[in-house]
Amino acid sequence: MGENNVPSGRLGIGVDIGSTATKVAVVGADGSLVHAEVMPTGFSSVDAAERARAALEAWRGDRHFCTLDARVVATGYGRVAVPYADKVVTEITCHGRGAARLFGPDGTVIDVGGQDTKVIRLRGGRVFKFVMNDKCAAGTGRFLEIMADRLGVGHDELSALARAGEPTQITSMCTVFAESEVISLVGRGEPRPNIARGVIESVVGRVATLAATAGGAAPYYLTGGLCDNEYVVERLGEKLGAPVTTRPEARYAGALGAALMALELE
Amino acid sequence: MSDVAAIELPRTFEEFNEQRRQSFLKVKEFKQAGGRLVGYLCSYTPLEVIDAAGASGVGLCGTSDEVIPAAEEVLPANLCPLIKSTYGFAYSQKCPFTHFSDLIVGETTCDGKKKMYELLNELKPTYVLHLPQSRSRSHEREGWYQEVVGLKEALERLYGIQITDDALREAARLRNRLRRAILALYDLQRSVPPAMSGVELMSTMFAGTFNFDVRAYVESLERLCEKRRAEAAAAGSPISAGAKRILITGCPVGGVINKVGATIEHNGGVVVCEDDCSGERTNRFMVDEDAPDILRAIADRYLQINCSVMTPNDDRFAATLEMAEKYQVDGVIECVLTACHTFNVESARVERAVEGAGIPYMKVETDYSAGDLGQLETRIAAFIETL
Numbered sequence: 001m002g003e004n005n006v007p008s009g010r011l012g013i014g015v016d017i018g019s020t021a022t023k024v025a026v027v028g029a030d031g032s033l034v035h036a037e038v039m040p041t042g043f044s045s046v047d048a049a050e051r052a053r054a055a056l057e058a059w060r061g062d063r064h065f066c067t068l069d070a071r072v073v074a075t076g077y078g079r080v081a082v083p084y085a086d087k088v089v090t091e092i093t094c095h096g097r098g099a100a101r102l103f104g105p106d107g108t109v110i111d112v113g114g115q116d117t118k119v120i121r122l123r124g125g126r127v128f129k130f131v132m133n134d135k136c137a138a139g140t141g142r143f144l145e146i147m148a149d150r151l152g153v154g155h156d157e158l159s160a161l162a163r164a165g166e167p168t169q170i171t172s173m174c175t176v177f178a179e180s181e182v183i184s185l186v187g188r189g190e191p192r193p194n195i196a197r198g199v200i201e202s203v204v205g206r207v208a209t210l211a212a213t214a215g216g217a218a219p220y221y222l223t224g225g226l227c228d229n230e231y232v233v234e235r236l237g238e239k240l241g242a243p244v245t246t247r248p249e250a251r252y253a254g255a256l257g258a259a260l261m262a263l264e265l266e
Numbered sequence: 267m268s269d270v271a272a273i274e275l276p277r278t279f280e281e282f283n284e285q286r287r288q289s290f291l292k293v294k295e296f297k298q299a300g301g302r303l304v305g306y307l308c309s310y311t312p313l314e315v316i317d318a319a320g321a322s323g324v325g326l327c328g329t330s331d332e333v334i335p336a337a338e339e340v341l342p343a344n345l346c347p348l349i350k351s352t353y354g355f356a357y358s359q360k361c362p363f364t365h366f367s368d369l370i371v372g373e374t375t376c377d378g379k380k381k382m383y384e385l386l387n388e389l390k391p392t393y394v395l396h397l398p399q400s401r402s403r404s405h406e407r408e409g410w411y412q413e414v415v416g417l418k419e420a421l422e423r424l425y426g427i428q429i430t431d432d433a434l435r436e437a438a439r440l441r442n443r444l445r446r447a448i449l450a451l452y453d454l455q456r457s458v459p460p461a462m463s464g465v466e467l468m469s470t471m472f473a474g475t476f477n478f479d480v481r482a483y484v485e486s487l488e489r490l491c492e493k494r495r496a497e498a499a500a501a502g503s504p505i506s507a508g509a510k511r512i513l514i515t516g517c518p519v520g521g522v523i524n525k526v527g528a529t530i531e532h533n534g535g536v537v538v539c540e541d542d543c544s545g546e547r548t549n550r551f552m553v554d555e556d557a558p559d560i561l562r563a564i565a566d567r568y569l570q571i572n573c574s575v576m577t578p579n580d581d582r583f584a585a586t587l588e589m590a591e592k593y594q595v596d597g598v599i600e601c602v603l604t605a606c607h608t609f610n611v612e613s614a615r616v617e618r619a620v621e622g623a624g625i626p627y628m629k630v631e632t633d634y635s636a637g638d639l640g641q642l643e644t645r646i647a648a649f650i651e652t653l
């Protein structure tokens with residue numbers, strides 16, 4: 001997204017420094033999303049924060065970021081590394097806020113991130129309960145990446161492959177063990193589509209269990225890096241027994257929520 | 267008398283830092299002057315019996331990850347950090363209290379601890395009380411009483427003494443006074459804002475477990491209580507009025523005060539109630555000082571403790587809700603130490619009870635390492651943001 005006309009009036013800027021991707025969102029005074037972009041976080045959150053600033057300046061077309069009538073809220077795991085932020089808010093609150101704007105005030109938000117997965121329950125537009133899996137990579141985007149790598153396919157191809165397969169059980173919860181399980185399945189001549197299917201089932205199963213732990217209930221919304229993966233969305237809906245809604249901007253839910261909160265700052 | 271344990275410093279003494287050397291020398295001095303030292307771990311230990319034997323009871327629960335790598339030479343890695351740390355201190359001879367204890371008293375509580383005692387006994391004489399699994403059946407109550415009698419006799423044999431009823435009664439009176447002093451301090455946290463930070467209060471309580479002299483400790487707590495009360499009345503509380511009031515429940519928090527407790531308090535919360543086994547959960551029970559059978563009264567008092575090692579343990583939920591109301595808490599954080607099955611499993615019921623009362627609840631699982639600080643910070647900060 002990148003309309004190049006900067007709206008007049010107050011802006012809210014959200015900078016979401018995640019473990020793999022940094023997202024930036026800008027909302028106008030009326031709270032509508034006017035700009036959003038994503039870039040890799042890379043090795044250092046401090047550098048990512050700088051790159052986010054440069055991206056905002058490039059979007060605005062000059063180098064005077066600080067002259068904008070804007071407030072900045074930083075979120076994500078690198079949230080404390082953003083020196084130009086006016087406020088720091090956790091990604092849970094920001095995601096809840098962004099998802100409420102994108103989908104509605106009540107429901108269960110599932111965010112599959114690069115290195116963690118969160119289930120956030122919304123009531124009246126506010127987060128009232130959440131659970132996080134951040135101790136291991138099972139059930140995260142990272143797990144899919146590693147397994148796609150092992151199968152020698154790209155992220156998107158993995159889903160296409162899986163659609164054609166019959167699920168093979170991947171039993172290990174631990175990514176390292178699951179990886180060797182996949183290697184031995186390949187070695188045993190198990191067709192790749194079946195393994196791909198098993199990999200996706202494993203992630204979807206973990207995510208559904210986490211949702212149950214949080215007492216999650218329909219409607220379900222998916223945010224984060226996997227929301228453009230139709231097959232995952234479909235399988236997740238099946239596991240949860242209720243459809244999962246998502247939309248392309250859901251990838252920016254955290255940054256959007258942060259931007260909305262920035263708008264409210266003095 | 268003092269020949270019950272050798273008064274020798276550990277072999278590695280010279281490698282210790284100054285502070286640790288000083289505490290070793292202090293405890294050694296205490297022993298050389300004829301002092302008796304009995305180590306304990308669990309809140310179920312009937313401390314009056316140790317007091318009445320003229321011994322100082324010191325808490326030996328490990329709260330540091332420093333000695334965990336050493337412990338893992340013997341114990342499995344996927345064990346509660348409290349158990350590993352406790353054993354690690356004995357194994358590496360780095361805790362002066364463990365080192366100079368004449369006896370360590372343990373209980374059959376959780377599986378990990380129970381089996382660890384067998385290994386601990388190879389390093390230090392360890393006496394294990396058989397704690398029943400619940401308090402609801404009469405034979406369990408009677409069995410526990412017999413266990414307390416057994417401990418009394420063991421201490422009598424160890425020190426060549428008689429433990430009299432008078433001494434037990436006097437000990438019960440003093441321990442009750444201590445409990446009342448602790449409760450009075452907790453009571454200061456009921457005001458809005460509370461009188462002091464929860465981290466300060468928890469650290470004070472924790473430091474108390476290393477006190478040789480119960481009377482001096484009681485007096486110091488009573489003074490502290492007066493001081494804080496006067497300060498709060500004169501200058502107001504140092505805590506911001508908007509701080510979210512948190513009740514912390516679950517496993518013993520001694521080893522994570524500066525991790526979980528401090529994280530709560532620098533993210534806009536304040537710990538107003540410590541519902542763990544060194545907090546109000548346990549200290550609210552008094553011994554009936556005037557009971558005709560004082561030893562039985564002591565045994566009965568301890569069996570009321572609501573620890574998750576008991577089954578069923580329903581009294582705990584009611585007590586937690588009562589405290590949540592009394593301290594007007596905004597949220598409950600349950601702290602489960604990694605691999606503590608009893609508290610971890612029971613947390614599903616605590617969650618239901620607390621949320622059923624309309625109070626937000628969150629569980630965090632953690633250990634003594636700094637590895638998960640970032641994740642813990644996010645969780646706790648997010649929880650407080652939702653309140």
Ligand code: SF4
Binds near residue numbers: 376575
């Ligand atoms: S938590 Fe339970 S078993 Fe552990 S020390 Fe406390 S009372 Fe004893």
Ligand code: SF4
Binds near residue numbers: 607609
């Ligand atoms: S915290 Fe749990 S596992 Fe650890 S010693 Fe206490 S009851 Fe046992």
